[in-house]
Amino acid sequence: MNLFGKVETRLRETIVRQGFYQFTLVDPEQPAEGLSDLAAKLDEAGTDGFLVGGSSGFSQVDTERTISLIKAGSQKPVVLFPGGLFGLARNADALLFLTLMNSSDPYFIVGAQAQAAPYIIKLGLETIPVAYIVFGSDTMVSAMGMTHQISVANYKAASAYSAAAMLMGMRAVYLEGGSGAAQPVAPQTIKAVKQVIGGNGILIVGGGIRSFDAAKAAIASGADVLVTGTAVERGGVKAFAEILDGCRAGAEEKQRSQ
Numbered sequence: 001m002n003l004f005g006k007v008e009t010r011l012r013e014t015i016v017r018q019g020f021y022q023f024t025l026v027d028p029e030q031p032a033e034g035l036s037d038l039a040a041k042l043d044e045a046g047t048d049g050f051l052v053g054g055s056s057g058f059s060q061v062d063t064e065r066t067i068s069l070i071k072a073g074s075q076k077p078v079v080l081f082p083g084g085l086f087g088l089a090r091n092a093d094a095l096l097f098l099t100l101m102n103s104s105d106p107y108f109i110v111g112a113q114a115q116a117a118p119y120i121i122k123l124g125l126e127t128i129p130v131a132y133i134v135f136g137s138d139t140m141v142s143a144m145g146m147t148h149q150i151s152v153a154n155y156k157a158a159s160a161y162s163a164a165a166m167l168m169g170m171r172a173v174y175l176e177g178g179s180g181a182a183q184p185v186a187p188q189t190i191k192a193v194k195q196v197i198g199g200n201g202i203l204i205v206g207g208g209i210r211s212f213d214a215a216k217a218a219i220a221s222g223a224d225v226l227v228t229g230t231a232v233e234r235g236g237v238k239a240f241a242e243i244l245d246g247c248r249a250g251a252e253e254k255q256r257s258q
Contacts, residue, residue: 038237039070045241050079100111127135172204204225218250
């Protein structure tokens with residue numbers, strides 16, 4: 001019997017087949033004009049799926065509209081990446097059910113999750129339980145989530161949180177540099193966390209990845225899933241193609257080292 005939902009199964013199969021999975025992150029605050037066309041172009045260029053979410057400034061109506069526009073241009077999975085209850089939507093394919101591991105506020109560890117759970121069940125959304133670890137202190141997500149500061153190179157703290165997540169039964173860890181972060185999560189941190197969570201745990205990495213080299217380093221170091229947001233917002237399909245090529249190069253390097 002398959003223990004995973006349709007979207008998670010597809011995600012895991014893609015990781016096995018090509019060595020990585022790439023999500024394009026879309027913030028509902030982005031202008032709606034041209035979004036369907038962009039989704040179609042990114043689909044054709046090779047994105048594996050879309051994440052929809054952000055830290056603030058939008059409503060559930062905005063989230064559902066964004067998903068509808070993406071689906072008008074692409075057949076790839078659209079997964080919720082909620083920053084709060086306003087990030088839920090009935091027309092999504094799945095939901096990253098996040099626990100902000102290094103928050104100083106219990107609300108972001110279990111409070112928001114308890115509030116949202118009955119509604120998520122009512123909607124029938126597929127959920128993927130994810131330990132969310134936010135680095136740095138100068139991004140919107142770190143401020144809104146009231147996080148204990150961890151530097152992108154602090155592999156010991158990241159590994160400890162990740163080990164706790166696995167013991168709690170979570171199936172994925174998301175290392176978040178933050179939207180517009182100055183630096184991506186360090187390769188040694190990615191490598192250390194992947195060693196902790198093992199082959200069955202999915203390692204997601206995002207934030208500050210805006211080049212071929214950064215994408216290659218993340219995947220080669222052990223990331224299973226790469227999230228790209230700001231780079232695509234600013235550079236469009238051309239920037240996306242460069243990052244995707246980096247993912248492929250990283251997957252080849254990772255395969256050679258195994």
